[in-house]
Amino acid sequence: MTPRQLKAFTAVAQTLSFARACERLHMSQPALSLAIKSLEESLGGRLLTRTTREVRLTPEGAELLPQALQLLADWENARERLRQRFTLQRGRVTIAAMPSFAANILPGILREYRELHPNLEITVQDVVQEQVLELVDSGRVELGFGFEPEARGKFAFASLFVDRFMAIVAPDSPLTGAGTVSWTQLLSHDFITLQRPSSTRRLLEESLAAKGLELRIAHECHQLVTVAYLVAAGLGVSVVPSLCERQMTAIGIRCLRVQRPSIHKAVGLITRQDRELSTAALSIVSFIRERA
Amino acid sequence: MTPRQLKAFTAVAQTLSFARACERLHMSQPALSLAIKSLEESLGGRLLTRTTREVRLTPEGAELLPQALQLLADWENARERLRQRFTLQRGRVTIAAMPSFAANILPGILREYRELHPNLEITVQDVVQEQVLELVDSGRVELGFGFEPEARGKFAFASLFVDRFMAIVAPDSPLTGAGTVSWTQLLSHDFITLQRPSSTRRLLEESLAAKGLELRIAHECHQLVTVAYLVAAGLGVSVVPSLCERQMTAIGIRCLRVQRPSIHKAVGLITRQDRELSTAALSIVSFIRERA
């Protein structure tokens, strides 16, 4: 019992005529006749009674007809759904991105990408770096964006750019003059950071420890925005990924380059090493890489 | 997307190996490889990723697998159900028969037939002749058994035997002597009949009217059994189809041949002219005809 035979049967059963069914199927009468015959033989009995003037359904044929229509419809639906996935007319991509990336890079990308494939459903979770890794690892999201993870082997990482951390100070700070600032200058001020665990915080501490510098922390916040407003209010200084530069300057904060050591870290796409990406996810990834 | 391709895909997806799938499918590796390839081409993307050491499902392949299994199972189920119908391992035949036939002829037939095809579901409604015709006409039953209907064209009738009506009298009646009785003898006694409408009653009246004889009715009953017991009690005589002979003699009633005119009527299978019979119904019909 092949789809071809079933299509032939439904066409004859619905038109009650081999001749009319032929037209619908774009087939010759003999081919149709043989298709029905072979179907009947494979099932072990007659589905249609053919008198020379009339074609009728047998009771078995009448039982088969709705089932055949259902089977063919299911078949076609499954096929069509998958085709749409591959042609990006349908699909779903789940993304986790660290907040700075989600806020400063993703919106522009997604707006442009959406115009290309408006029917793709894209969900973004902005969560901290650690959760990005967790979501990617558990398979709950397909794509992650964040700093390069340390645990290689588990994750595949494709760098998009290297983020060089920058100092942020109040607009009226005496440090603003040069546009560049050294760590010794910076650390002489009250320091505002994110709370642990935070990848930015950790990176900062590790880099300073390596140079024998010590961090004197005046305030700890959960969110970068809070840090920013504390800095803007003149309560201290901080160091943030340059990803946030636009955000910071919008608030009125001054961003300065820090040197000796300059802290930098690759930012990019994080996926599971042993997991395939869907066509839709691949399409977004290649779009992002082209754009960069 | 053919069932062949889908079977190939599910086999590979489940074994995660072309080589093992080959064995399961009794196919060569190249044939399997091409089948998967052609499926992927028809869908427009990859379903499986093949590294030389490992076969994995793409997200799209993972989506297809359960659907493919469902489609194949539905397909096979539909096919198998219909096969069972044709091979009489499954099916349902609905029968309507007039009471005398249902009680005296059908039980033996059905008992024997049931041994041949124990899985066929056979339902019998014992209703009066008029309802037999109605049930067959409306398509609510497939087979009817009763007297030959007058409305030809609507019904097809296949005679099984001709029923010759017989007189029934009390065991101690003076009429019992000869084994034969004439209408004039019979009509001199009180007469017990079924109520109108009844095909037996109508047939009786029509036949007598044609010969200029008149019926003098003492009692009217709804059921033949009641007629029988009234006759047995000596309250009168009656005329019934010889189909009931066994039933009557079991009660103790004497059955006599009536002559001049002898009333007879064909009894047989009634079906709708323009309706096909199911394989199961045809099988019962041919069984009955062989047995007769």
Next chain:
DNA sequence: CACACTTACGATATTCGTAAGGATT
């Protein structure tokens, strides 16, 4: 004889298995 389905038959398209190729461990 005209209409509608079936059978016959040669041509075409799929599908198959064997053999060779390529890549990875």
Next chain:
DNA sequence: AATCCTTACGAATATCGTAAGTGTG
């Protein structure tokens, strides 16, 4: 070198369309 999937190619199978056949109104 061994394993596993893919490509190449000739053979077998299935399917198609044209032409002839059959049966009914």
